[in-house]
Amino acid sequence: MKIVFLGTGAAVPAKNRNPTSIAIKFNGETFLFDCGEGTQRQMIYTDVSPMKIDNIFITHLHGDHILGIPGLLQSMGFNGRKTPINIYGPPETEGIINSMLNMGYHSINFQVNVYEIPIEKPYCILESESYKIYSYPMEHSIPTLGYVFKEKKKPQLDIKRAIELGINVGPDLKKLKEGRSVILKDGREIHPEDVLLPPKRGISIGYSGDTLPLKDFGKFLKSLDCNILIHEATFDSSKKENAFETMHSTIEDAVNIGAIAKVEELILTHISARYEDNMEIYLNEVINHSGEKNLNITIAEDLMEFPLKKVNKNNKNKK
Numbered sequence: 001m002k003i004v005f006l007g008t009g010a011a012v013p014a015k016n017r018n019p020t021s022i023a024i025k026f027n028g029e030t031f032l033f034d035c036g037e038g039t040q041r042q043m044i045y046t047d048v049s050p051m052k053i054d055n056i057f058i059t060h061l062h063g064d065h066i067l068g069i070p071g072l073l074q075s076m077g078f079n080g081r082k083t084p085i086n087i088y089g090p091p092e093t094e095g096i097i098n099s100m101l102n103m104g105y106h107s108i109n110f111q112v113n114v115y116e117i118p119i120e121k122p123y124c125i126l127e128s129e130s131y132k133i134y135s136y137p138m139e140h141s142i143p144t145l146g147y148v149f150k151e152k153k154k155p156q157l158d159i160k161r162a163i164e165l166g167i168n169v170g171p172d173l174k175k176l177k178e179g180r181s182v183i184l185k186d187g188r189e190i191h192p193e194d195v196l197l198p199p200k201r202g203i204s205i206g207y208s209g210d211t212l213p214l215k216d217f218g219k220f221l222k223s224l225d226c227n228i229l230i231h232e233a234t235f236d237s238s239k240k241e242n243a244f245e246t247m248h249s250t251i252e253d254a255v256n257i258g259a260i261a262k263v264e265e266l267i268l269t270h271i272s273a274r275y276e277d278n279m280e281i282y283l284n285e286v287i288n289h290s291g292e293k294n295l296n297i298t299i300a301e302d303l304m305e306f307p308l309k310k311v312n313k314n315n316k317n318k319k
């Protein structure tokens with residue numbers, strides 16, 4: 001279980017940074033967030049397999065977040081993919097994907113399902129037994145969505161308590177774990193809440209996409225008990241005005257949102273190509289903020305892998 005940063009650059013490719021794309025590998029599934037140009041080539045250097053991707057989440061329709069999609073889909077077709085793929089994005093995503101499917105000659109013989117997500121409010125857009133994925137409306141020059149990947153943990157059995165209550169280990173415990181009450185031989189009724197401990201804190205990852213800093217996004221992440229925030233920080237704080245004009249965030253903005261969200265890990269991405277030859281000012285600012293507000297700050301690098309086990313290990317339930 002890990003996050004793989006396939007592209008961490010902004011707007012145009014740089015020598016060391018591909019345009020944006022992030023993969024989350026979770027329990028055998030791979031979720032792709034944004035797919036900038038060259039994403040499929042970046043995958044070659046990682047263990048992210050295009051064939052294992054069933055869901056792609058697009059934050060917005062700027063080229064640096066979507067131009068890798070046609071190539072990726074065509075390669076999937078070339079490799080004989082038959083399983084459908086789901087693509088989620090803001091309004092107008094369907095038209096864009098359709099035009100991508102009309103590009104050139106190819107053998108895409110699998111279903112491409114496109115889901116346009118309204119941008120008025122947050123939604124839970126995908127749910128399985130083990131996770132939920134939410135969208136959140138962000139503020140950029142065009143309609144943009146942030147996303148949250150949240151692991152669902154099952155409540156734990158308090159075995160000691162169950163034995164004290166005289167419950168038979170086996171079918172009764174299974175029923176209780178599934179949330180059903182049981183009646184013991186002596187007539188006592190035991191409810192799930194009598195023997196279940198609250199679920200352990202799971203992994204929860206927020207991703208901002210391109211955006212101005214949004215305090216409400218931070219609050220939303222806090223309400224979902226997020227532990228990791230991947231936030232764009234296109235500029236260092238001396239370029240505050242550029243950030244505001246282009247509707248992007250600075251390092252300081254990202255730190256502030258991370259603090260509101262009360263995450264432990266803040267990962268900065270979507271870094272401007274202007275820092276390509278001289279990262280010093282950016283790096284110094286990050287060092288200055290380090291440890292502030294209980295945040296571990298990491299600057300994302302292309303092909304960087306962030307293990308989720310590390311977060312699980314430090315996962316004490318927050319008060």
Ligand SMILES: [Zn+2]
Pocket residue numbers: 010011020062064065210270
């Ligand atoms: Zn961008």
Ligand SMILES: [Zn+2]
Pocket residue numbers: 060062140210
């Ligand atoms: Zn953008």
